[in-house]
Amino acid sequence: xxxxxxxxxxxxxxxxxxxxxxxxxxxxxxxxxxxxxxxxxxxxxxxxxxxxxxxxxxxxxxxxxxxxxxxxxxxxxxxxxxxxxxxxxxxxxxxxxxxxxxxxxxxxxxxxxxxxxxxxxxxxxxxxxxxxxxxxxxxxxxxxxxxxxxxxxxxxxxxxxxxxxxxxxxxxxxxxxxxxxxxxxxxxxxxxxxxxxxxxxxxxxxxxxxxxxxxxxxxxxxxxxxxxxxxxxxxxxxxxxxxxxxxxxxxxxxxxxxxxxxxxxxxxxxxxxxxxxxxxxxxxxxxxxxxxxxxxxxxx
Numbered sequence: 001x002x003x004x005x006x007x008x009x010x011x012x013x014x015x016x017x018x019x020x021x022x023x024x025x026x027x028x029x030x031x032x033x034x035x036x037x038x039x040x041x042x043x044x045x046x047x048x049x050x051x052x053x054x055x056x057x058x059x060x061x062x063x064x065x066x067x068x069x070x071x072x073x074x075x076x077x078x079x080x081x082x083x084x085x086x087x088x089x090x091x092x093x094x095x096x097x098x099x100x101x102x103x104x105x106x107x108x109x110x111x112x113x114x115x116x117x118x119x120x121x122x123x124x125x126x127x128x129x130x131x132x133x134x135x136x137x138x139x140x141x142x143x144x145x146x147x148x149x150x151x152x153x154x155x156x157x158x159x160x161x162x163x164x165x166x167x168x169x170x171x172x173x174x175x176x177x178x179x180x181x182x183x184x185x186x187x188x189x190x191x192x193x194x195x196x197x198x199x200x201x202x203x204x205x206x207x208x209x210x211x212x213x214x215x216x217x218x219x220x221x222x223x224x225x226x227x228x229x230x231x232x233x234x235x236x237x238x239x240x241x242x243x244x245x246x247x248x249x250x251x252x253x254x255x256x257x258x259x260x261x262x263x264x265x266x267x268x269x270x271x272x273x274x275x276x277x278x279x280x281x282x283x284x285x286x287x288x289x290x291x292x293x294x295x296x297x298x299x300x
Contacts, residue, residue, distance in 0.1 A: 026102040028269040029228050030134040032143050035060065035104060045097050045157070048106045049121050050140065056152060060106055060136075060143060064155035066095055068107070071121045072258065078281055079203065080256040082124060082171070089164040092128045096157030099164060102132040109139040109226025112219045113258070119218075120261035122269070123278055127171060129164045135265065138227040170268075172251045172277035174285055177210065178292075184249045185242050186213035189263040190283075194255070197296020204255055206287040208296035215299075216241040218254070218262030234266050238273070246273050253279040253286075 026044070027034060039046055039062055046063035048055050055065040070091060075081040082088060097103055103125055107118035122133045136143065144150065177186070188209045193199040195215040197208040216237065223229055229237075242250055250273060252260035257280040268276040286292045 026104070026132045026134050028134050028265075029137050030104050031137055032146050032148055035136060035143075036148050039104075044102045044104060045095060046104045046106060046155075047095060047097075047121070048140070049117060050106075050108055054108070054140075056154075058144070058150040058152060059140065059155075061149055061151040061153075062155055063106060063151075064095055064157055066091070068117045068121065071124045078256065078285055080120070080258040081280055082127065085166055088124070088128050088166075092125065092130065092164055093160040093162075096160050097125070097130060098160040098162050099129045099131055101130060101160070102134070103130055104134045104136055106136045106143070107139045109141050109222070112222070114139070115222050115226050116218055116259050116262040119265035120258050123170065123261045123264055126269070127167050129167055133269070135228075138225060141226060169275075170264075170277055172279040174279070174281055174289075174292075176277070177251060177253075177279055177286070180249070180251070181210075182212055184251055186210055187242060187250060187252045187260070187263055187267075188213045188215050189218040189252055189254045189260040190215075191217050191219060196299070197294075201255055204283050204287050206294055208287075208294035209283070210253065210286055211293050211295045213253070213295075214241050216263055218259045221262055221266050228266070228270070231270070235271055238267060238271055242267070242273070246271075247275060248273070250276045251279050252276065253282040255282055256284050257282045 038044060039060060046060055048059050048063040048065045049068045051067055052065055072080040073083050105118045105121050108114045118135045122135050125133045188195045192215060195209050200207045221229055221234060250267060252263040254260035260278055264276055264278045267273040287294060
C-alpha cells in the first residue's frame with residue numbers, strides 16, 4: 001500500500017503531461033526518409049521556398065509555399081536583408097508558425113545559390129524566434145529523385161497568434177564587425193577568388209575582403225548533388241579553419257548575406273558552435289564605405 005501511494009502521484013503527473021511530439025527530435029539536416037515519416041505531424045510546418053509555379057507543379061505533401069523573396073528583401077540599397085522585425089513576425093505567423101513550431105525548409109539545389117537559400121531562410125526563422133528549424137537535405141530535387149509522394153494541393157494553415165521575439169544574438173551589424181576586428185573569427189564564405197580579391201560581383205564596390213578574415217566557402221559544404229557533406233567532413237572543415245573551440249565568437253559574411261547563411265547554418269545549427277553571428281550587410285555594405293579597410297592579394 002505504501003508503494004502504491006508513492007507511485008500514484010508519479011502516474012498522475014505522467015498522464016497530465018502532453019504527448020511528446022516527434023518535432024522535439026527535429027534533425028537540423030532532415031533526410032527525405034525522415035520527412036516522409038514525420039511530415040504529417042501537426043507540430044511540424046513544412047515551408048517550400050521555391051517559386052510558386054514550381055510549388056504548384058508538385059511539392060512535399062502538407063507543405064506551404066512562401067518563396068525565397070518573401071524572406072530576404074532589399075533595404076537601404078542592400079540586397080538579401082532581413083525584413084523589418086514587425087514585417088518578419090507577420091510573415092512567420094501567417095505561415096502558422098510560432099516560436100514552438102518545428103519548421104522544415106524545402107528548396108531546390110540546382111545551383112549554390114539555390115542550396116544556400118534554404119539555409120538563409122532557416123537563419124531568418126531562427127532570428128525571428130523559432131526554436132527548431134531543419135533543412136531538407138538535397139532539397140526537393142532529392143525528394144523527387146527518391147520517388148517520394150508529391151502533392152499539387154495548396155497547403156492551408158491558420159495564422160499563429162502570440163508575440164515573436166527576435167534572437168538578435170544571431171545578427172551582426174557593420175558596427176559590430178568594426179568593433180570586433182581582431183577579437184572575433186571572421187569567416188568569409190565566398191569562393192577563394194573573391195576572398196583573394198581578384199574577382200567581385202557588380203553590386204560590391206571594391207575587391208577584397210574584411211581584414212583578418214579566414215576563408216570557408218559555403219559552396220564547399222555541399223556535395224555535387226546539392227546535399228550536405230557528411231558531418232565528419234563538415235566537422236573537419238570547420239576545425240581546420242575556425243578551430244575546435246565551440247565557444248569562440250564567429251561572424252560569417254559574404255557579398256550580400258545570402259551565401260554566408262550556409263556557413264552559419266553548418267557552424268551554429270549542425271556542428272554546435274555556440275556563438276555564431278551572420279553579418280547581413282556583408283561586403284556589399286562594407287565595401288561601399290571608402291573608409292572601411294579591405295585586404296586583397298594576400299591569404300593572411
